[in-house]
Amino acid sequence: MTAMLTRLLGRLPIGWLQLVHKKSRLAAAIAGVAFANILIFMQLGFLGALMESIMLPYRAMDADVLVSASDANTLSDGSNLPRQRMFQALAVSGVEDAIPVYFAKLDWEPAADASVSLHVFGIDPNRAPAFWATEIAEKLNRLRLPDTALLDRKTRNISPAFFDDLASGKARSFEMNNKTIDIVDTVSIGAGFEADGYLFVSDQTFLRLFPSRVSGAPNHVLVNIEPLADRDTVVAALQNALPASDTIVRAFDDAAEADRTYQTTERPVGVVFGFGVIIGVLVGIIIVYQVLSTDVADHLKEYATFKAIGYRQRYFLGIVFEEAAILAVFGFVPGILIALGLYQVVSAVTGLPLVMVAERPPAVLFGTIAMCVFSGAIATRRLAGADPADLF
Amino acid sequence: MDAIVDLGATRAHRVDPELPILVSGLNHWFGTGEARKQALFDIDLTIDRGQLVILMGPSGSGKTTLLTLIGCLRDVQAGSVSLLGQELNDASEAVLVRQRRRLGFIFQLHNLHESLTAMQNVRMGLEVHGKIASSSWRPAAEHILSLLGLEDRLDYLPANLSGGQKQRVAIARALVGNPDIVFADEPTAALDAESGRHVVEMLKLLGRERGTTTLMVTHDNRILDLADRIVQMQDGRIVEDQMT
Numbered sequence: 169m170t171a172m173l174t175r176l177l178g179r180l181p182i183g184w185l186q187l188v189h190k191k192s193r194l195a196a197a198i199a200g201v202a203f204a205n206i207l208i209f210m211q212l213g214f215l216g217a218l219m220e221s222i223m224l225p226y227r228a229m230d231a232d233v234l235v236s237a238s239d240a241n242t243l244s245d246g247s248n249l250p251r252q253r254m255f256q257a258l259a260v261s262g263v264e265d266a267i268p269v270y271f272a273k274l275d276w277e278p279a280a281d282a283s284v285s286l287h288v289f290g291i292d293p294n295r296a297p298a299f300w301a302t303e304i305a306e307k308l309n310r311l312r313l314p315d316t317a318l319l320d321r322k323t324r325n326i327s328p329a330f331f332d333d334l335a336s337g338k339a340r341s342f343e344m345n346n347k348t349i350d351i352v353d354t355v356s357i358g359a360g361f362e363a364d365g366y367l368f369v370s371d372q373t374f375l376r377l378f379p380s381r382v383s384g385a386p387n388h389v390l391v392n393i394e395p396l397a398d399r400d401t402v403v404a405a406l407q408n409a410l411p412a413s414d415t416i417v418r419a420f421d422d423a424a425e426a427d428r429t430y431q432t433t434e435r436p437v438g439v440v441f442g443f444g445v446i447i448g449v450l451v452g453i454i455i456v457y458q459v460l461s462t463d464v465a466d467h468l469k470e471y472a473t474f475k476a477i478g479y480r481q482r483y484f485l486g487i488v489f490e491e492a493a494i495l496a497v498f499g500f501v502p503g504i505l506i507a508l509g510l511y512q513v514v515s516a517v518t519g520l521p522l523v524m525v526a527e528r529p530p531a532v533l534f535g536t537i538a539m540c541v542f543s544g545a546i547a548t549r550r551l552a553g554a555d556p557a558d559l560f
Numbered sequence: 561m562d563a564i565v566d567l568g569a570t571r572a573h574r575v576d577p578e579l580p581i582l583v584s585g586l587n588h589w590f591g592t593g594e595a596r597k598q599a600l601f602d603i604d605l606t607i608d609r610g611q612l613v614i615l616m617g618p619s620g621s622g623k624t625t626l627l628t629l630i631g632c633l634r635d636v637q638a639g640s641v642s643l644l645g646q647e648l649n650d651a652s653e654a655v656l657v658r659q660r661r662r663l664g665f666i667f668q669l670h671n672l673h674e675s676l677t678a679m680q681n682v683r684m685g686l687e688v689h690g691k692i693a694s695s696s697w698r699p700a701a702e703h704i705l706s707l708l709g710l711e712d713r714l715d716y717l718p719a720n721l722s723g724g725q726k727q728r729v730a731i732a733r734a735l736v737g738n739p740d741i742v743f744a745d746e747p748t749a750a751l752d753a754e755s756g757r758h759v760v761e762m763l764k765l766l767g768r769e770r771g772t773t774t775l776m777v778t779h780d781n782r783i784l785d786l787a788d789r790i791v792q793m794q795d796g797r798i799v800e801d802q803m804t
Binding site: 179182186190469470473474475476478479555556557558560 | 653673683684
């Protein structure tokens with residue numbers, strides 16, 4: 169390693185030699201950097217899980233345009249929409265088809281000791297397949313029978329044994345909202361911060377499950393446009409055709425993005441996780457700065473000697489950058505491994521989609537290197553201004 | 561034999577454009593405000609090439625301050641210090657760095673880098689002169705370390721060397737770069753009589769053969785006879801300056 173670094177740097181790798189000379193201090197420094205990394209990875213993981221979980225129901229759909237009540241920020245809030253808007257939308261040029269989507273929340277006790285909060289979508293099984301992702305679209309025909317449902321098999325707090333029984337045909341009927349519902353199949357969506365899971369029923373079943381709802385007032389209207397139509401043009405035409413007082417028309421991806429922005433910047437849970445990332449980064453910076461500045465302070469006398477011999481300030485910067493890079497890389501490896509383990513644990517316990525997205529590790533690694541280098545540069549300033557004789 | 565030199569006398573030999581050391585009217589203070597205390601008073605000192613000059617005096621007399629001012633380790637506040645023809649008062653950092661590279665320093669404490677072996681510490685004295693092929697530094701460092709009797713301690717870390725051995729490594733580091741001037745602050749303090757004398761004899765030999773000038777602060781009476789000149793300081797002033 170020393171020989172390799174000597175060739176690489178064209179000088180003695182003083183930083184490396186200093187670090188390995190005091191093994192216990194090196195271990196402590198690496199642990200500090202690793203901890204900073206874990207902290208940031210976890211906070212980014214939580215925020216990422218929130219964003220990911222917001223997108224899950226959107227990914228279950230496959231529509232071009234989302235028409236919602238004007239006060240709806242997410243799929244699960246806002247007023248009902250007059251079904252009249254759907255007929256108005258169908259009359260707009262470029263629109264191929266449109267269907268109403270009914271949404272409600274349902275508390276369900278699948279077993280005596282379990283309670284889950286489901287987000288329920290009511291959709292017409294005959295017309296809906298074109299508006300939903302393949303896995304769901306293929307199973308919608310099973311909802312043609314009354315009082316049947318598709319259950320999210322990733323629903324939180326439900327044991328795998330439940331789904332085994334379900335698959336083997338045992339125990340398919342359950343009481344939900346004082347109605348008996350047959351779970352005929354499962355789909356895979358995933359739990360979020362609000363929903364423990366998702367349930368799909370036909371629009372007719374939906375209206376029986378929720379007697380206060382009427383067919384003339386869905387929550388959203390999904391719109392597909394003709395294959396050759398320009399989406400932006402159709403969205404603009406829909407916005408013209410539908411009254412902005414009670415209706416908002418957005419391209420489907422824009423609606424999903426707006427939901428994510430709303431939930432991460434305006435809802436408490438999003439703001440909390442956003443702050444978590446900021447605090448994580450700040451604490452990480454302070455840890456890394458402490459590690460580097462302590463190291464520079466401990467070697468100040470030796471650097472002063474080198475300065476007296478005739479080494480320039482940039483030589484010491486080189487040493488500190490060398491240490492910064494070594495600590496950043498050596499701290500990153502255990503940091504990401506432990507973070508990956510913790511992601512698994514938290515995912516398993518909460519059912520939240522905590523995943524290491526590809527761009528996160530390089531971002532954290534380069535962020536750490538940048539912070540180490542910046543801290544080192546600040547720490548060596550003390551050396552720049554001082555007379556060598558005062559530092560011995 | 562002993563000629564007492566008149567301190568204020570004008571020097572007729574200011575012809576060498578790279579006169580190693582020419583100090584005139586040097587004053588220096590430490591501290592600020594009420595605590596400000598003058599450490600050096602009107603120092604004039606000229607040292608010729610190849611000389612071995614010993615600076616003596618009680619502690620607190622300003623010897624080390626004078627040494628560090630001439631050696632580019634402290635900013636000159638008032639007066640003039642000319643080192644190898646270069647004025648140091650108001651000199652830029654780049655000039656100071658250039659001048660430092662022409663000097664060899666032997667510090668009171670050895671000031672070795674504890675993470676580096678004897679060889680690597682000596683290498684630091686060479687590497688400052690630019691990138692060197694890894695093949696060429698080794699013989700030079702080995703040679704100087706064996707001259708100082710450390711041929712079987714080349715790859716030892718300072719922690720595994722005795723005080724005297726550490727001091728000799730520091731001397732090797734100072735000399736390996738072939739300096740024009742060697743500054744030494746109590747270089748023999750950690751050495752026994754014989755090796756202390758050996759080191760000073762080496763410095764004297766360097767003066768004779770390469771024209772290396774040496775300015776040494778010492779209390780060590782055992783080596784005074786090797787000096788070309790002894791300068792005595794007291795309370796921040798030069799009080800005696802004699803050729804031997």
